Amino acid sequence: MKKSKEQEEISGMEKYRFLFPEWKKRALTFSYDDCTECDRRLVDLFDRYHLKGTFHLNAGKLGTTGGDEDYILPDEVEALYEGHEVSCHGYFHPFFSELTKGQMLTELLEDKRTLERLCHYPVRGMSYPFGEFYDELVDVAKAVGMEYSRTVEDSMNFNLPTDFMRWNPTCHHNKVFSLLDDFLHAPDWLGLTLLYVWGHSFEFERENTWDMIEEFCKRISVRDEIWFATNIEIKEYLTAARGLVSTVDENIIYNPGGITVYLEHKGDRLTVEPRSFLRF
Ligand SMILES: [Zn+2]
Numbered sequence: 001m002k003k004s005k006e007q008e009e010i011s012g013m014e015k016y017r018f019l020f021p022e023w024k025k026r027a028l029t030f031s032y033d034d035c036t037e038c039d040r041r042l043v044d045l046f047d048r049y050h051l052k053g054t055f056h057l058n059a060g061k062l063g064t065t066g067g068d069e070d071y072i073l074p075d076e077v078e079a080l081y082e083g084h085e086v087s088c089h090g091y092f093h094p095f096f097s098e099l100t101k102g103q104m105l106t107e108l109l110e111d112k113r114t115l116e117r118l119c120h121y122p123v124r125g126m127s128y129p130f131g132e133f134y135d136e137l138v139d140v141a142k143a144v145g146m147e148y149s150r151t152v153e154d155s156m157n158f159n160l161p162t163d164f165m166r167w168n169p170t171c172h173h174n175k176v177f178s179l180l181d182d183f184l185h186a187p188d189w190l191g192l193t194l195l196y197v198w199g200h201s202f203e204f205e206r207e208n209t210w211d212m213i214e215e216f217c218k219r220i221s222v223r224d225e226i227w228f229a230t231n232i233e234i235k236e237y238l239t240a241a242r243g244l245v246s247t248v249d250e251n252i253i254y255n256p257g258g259i260t261v262y263l264e265h266k267g268d269r270l271t272v273e274p275r276s277f278l279r280f
Helices: 005-013 038-048 074-080 101-119 135-143 173-184 201-206 210-221 231-242
Strands: 016-019 026-033 053-057 085-088 125-127 148-150 193-199 226-228 252-255 261-265 268-272 276-279
Touching: 026 038, 026 231, 038 053, 038 074, 038 201, 038 210, 053 125, 074 101, 085 101, 085 231, 101 135, 125 231, 148 231, 173 193, 173 210, 201 210, 231 261, 252 268, 268 276
Parallel strands: 026 053, 026 193, 026 226, 053 085, 085 125, 125 148
Antiparallel strands: 016 261, 252 276, 261 268
8 A cells, every 4th residue: 555645754764864974874882991001002002093091090000010010100190192082991990889889989080080181181981990880880980070981891792881980882992803894894784883893902912913903993983984993983973963953843953062973864864963953
């Protein structure tokens, strides 16, 4: 049976959808914990291939040496991670489950405050030390202003995050080649896809896998269809895109946020600017 015009409009032909910046349909983000000296080599690698990473730092460990690992110096934080994102990971990398609520607050707040004084911008996210996360910790993290926090639960899929405070990555870097082809050739019906890779830079040294991550960076960096972003850029953009408001008829869209959102509508590529309307 043939659909009426109204039914056809409702069935989706007329609908708009948001895409990633510059109308891209795939995004890649990296997330690296613990701020050890191997971050220097990893940042250098990301810079060479024009990729972006988020680095989760333990401010209380900066400059310390002599343990299992040597750590980045406080004075080099700002310059080293320039163009990437500095994020929290607890002041002393604690087991949060062994702390009082007051200690939890101090661990997060002092990490955030110290990192902000070093890199001169608001530090807005974190990853959970030892992968521990539970409702009380999430509440404390939100209370000190964390906007997202990464777990170590590999989703092994490319779905967009819906709970930024329990943000499951796609996979640890050791598994990334097993998913790379699926990511690069994801069919359109999968919608927007995000590959979120996490790990520790010292693992490349310990496991002698620097060549592996370099090969990955090399192969992915030539793909123009991928948006390379930090964790907070993904969070900020998705929040803006999901925050668009429209009429029920979807013929008038308003962007109440502060970021340009990229749209597709009947095959056309459009943008809706901050605090502006778009009318079809
Ligand atoms: Zn850690």
